[in-house]
Amino acid sequence: MKIIPLSKFNCVGALLQAAQKYGVAVEVVDKKSQLMIFSKNKKSCYVKGHIADINSQMAAMLTSNKFLTKRLLAKNGIPIPAGFKEKNLEKVLKRLADGEIKFPLVVKPTNGSQGGAVTVDIQDREWLEKAIDEAKRYNSLKKNRQDAFLVEEYVTGSDFRFLILDGKVLTVLMRKPAYVVGNGKKTIGELINEYNGQPGVAKDQPLCPIIRDYEFDRNLLEQNLSEESIVGKGKIIHLRKSANVSTGGRSFECFDRVDQGYFALMEKIVKIFSIRFCAVDIIAEDIGKFENFKVIELNDSPGFDIHEAPFEGKPFRVAEHLVNLIFS
Numbered sequence: 001m002k003i004i005p006l007s008k009f010n011c012v013g014a015l016l017q018a019a020q021k022y023g024v025a026v027e028v029v030d031k032k033s034q035l036m037i038f039s040k041n042k043k044s045c046y047v048k049g050h051i052a053d054i055n056s057q058m059a060a061m062l063t064s065n066k067f068l069t070k071r072l073l074a075k076n077g078i079p080i081p082a083g084f085k086e087k088n089l090e091k092v093l094k095r096l097a098d099g100e101i102k103f104p105l106v107v108k109p110t111n112g113s114q115g116g117a118v119t120v121d122i123q124d125r126e127w128l129e130k131a132i133d134e135a136k137r138y139n140s141l142k143k144n145r146q147d148a149f150l151v152e153e154y155v156t157g158s159d160f161r162f163l164i165l166d167g168k169v170l171t172v173l174m175r176k177p178a179y180v181v182g183n184g185k186k187t188i189g190e191l192i193n194e195y196n197g198q199p200g201v202a203k204d205q206p207l208c209p210i211i212r213d214y215e216f217d218r219n220l221l222e223q224n225l226s227e228e229s230i231v232g233k234g235k236i237i238h239l240r241k242s243a244n245v246s247t248g249g250r251s252f253e254c255f256d257r258v259d260q261g262y263f264a265l266m267e268k269i270v271k272i273f274s275i276r277f278c279a280v281d282i283i284a285e286d287i288g289k290f291e292n293f294k295v296i297e298l299n300d301s302p303g304f305d306i307h308e309a310p311f312e313g314k315p316f317r318v319a320e321h322l323v324n325l326i327f328s
Contacts, residue, residue: 010204011050011305014319022323040327051301052277052322059275063298066150067110069273076272078265079294083152085110089132092151093125104154107131109138119215120241121154127218134214155294157283159243160254163307163318165277165325167267171307171316172255174287177240178210178248182231188220189227192239195248206309210248215240251306253313254287261290275300277322 012034019026019038029035034049046053062068067085074080082101086092095101105128108118117138119131135149159175180191195201196209203209210216216239220226223237231237243249262282269280279302284293304318 010206011303011308011319014305014308014317015047015050015052015323018317018319018323021320022327024323024327038323038326043327045326050303050305052326054277054322054326055275055300059273059278060300062273063275063278063300065111066108066297067148069298070150072272073269073295076268078269078272081106081152081155081294081296083150085148085150087148089129092128092132095151101151101153103128105131106150106152106154107135108150108152109135110148110150118242118244119218130214130218155283155296157285157292158287159296160282160284160287161251161302161306162262162266162280162282163278163302163304163316164266164270164280165321167270169255169258169263169266170318170321171253172258172262172287173251173306173310173313174254175243175245175306176250176252177238177243178216178250179236179238180210182233182235182237184230184233186230187227188225188229188231188237191237192227204303206245206305207250207311208246208248210239211246213247215242215247245303245306250311251313253307253310253316255314258287259290262287262293265290265295269295269298273298278302 016026022040024038024040027037027039029037036047038045038047062072070080070083084095084101103123105122106118106120107122107128109116117135119127119134122128122131132149136147139147139149161173161175163170163172180188180195182191186194192210201207201209219238219240225237240247240249245251266280270278275298279299281296281299282293283296286292307316307318309315
């Protein structure tokens with residue numbers, strides 16, 4: 001079996017290791033696009049990157065559209081943030097004036113991924129306008145993306161990701177937004193460069209670099225800080241408010257802390273979408289209590305390397321479960 005050489009661990013590497021462990025042959029159809037065929041005992045499955053041919057096309061279509069996801073969740077009585085889909089600032093302002101929604105807000109593309117153009121905790125019109133411009137800019141860079149965006153109420157609490165396979169929760173992570181810890185000597189910029197330069201911190205790895213962008217700049221500005229600021233020893237400086245690992249967030253495994261009510265909720269959610277493998281993101285005040293939470297979104301092709309190698313906590317061999325499922 002020919003293995004694609006990988007310099008660092010990631011989802012594809014985990015799948016290839018699992019295939020090798022369980023005697024699954026791997027044919028590389030196209031190296032650039034990472035299209036492969038996994039086969040064993042006269043059974044075969046297409047795998048493109050880290051995405052195996054497990055979910056139906058309909059399930060993938062529904063969960064990739066955040067607006068449709070929210071509609072179906074609400075229809076089935078699942079708590080979600082209040083919000084709506086719009087195409088321009090003026091209509092959002094009218095809805096604010098009519099009391100349909102109020103600050104603080106979240107703005108994000110309807111079909112975004114990896115935290116792209118997501119702006120959270122928007123407190124005023126100035127930042128609302130900037131957030132909408134950012135979402136539209138994101139849409140313009142993506143082919144076949146509609147110009148609409150979602151506006152939602154901002155929900156306070158911690159960010160949790162549930163990874164589910166065939167109705168069973170495999171593992172749960174708490175995701176924390178990108179941050180650095182001061183040492184009283186180095187600037188924030190130097191601390192970021194130090195973190196980003198560590199071995200194992202790279203794009204498409206369990207630990208991704210801290211991204212400097214519009215959301216990053218906004219959070220420093222709100223704290224009256226800049227990359228040149230030096231902060232006290234042990235002081236944590238939060239660089240974003242969205243906890244996506246792709247923008248430099250970190251993952252903390254927390255399965256044993258989760259209230260049993262969430263496991264029943266996840267089983268209900270995956271039945272709604274008839275989806276076999278997905279991640280469900282929620283915001284909750286306390287994951288140990290089945291209360292004060294909102295379901296944010298689903299992901300039909302989640303990057304699972306953050307579960308295989310969390311920043312802190314027990315690793316879970318997701319790829320091995322996927323390979324076993326395919327060839328069971």
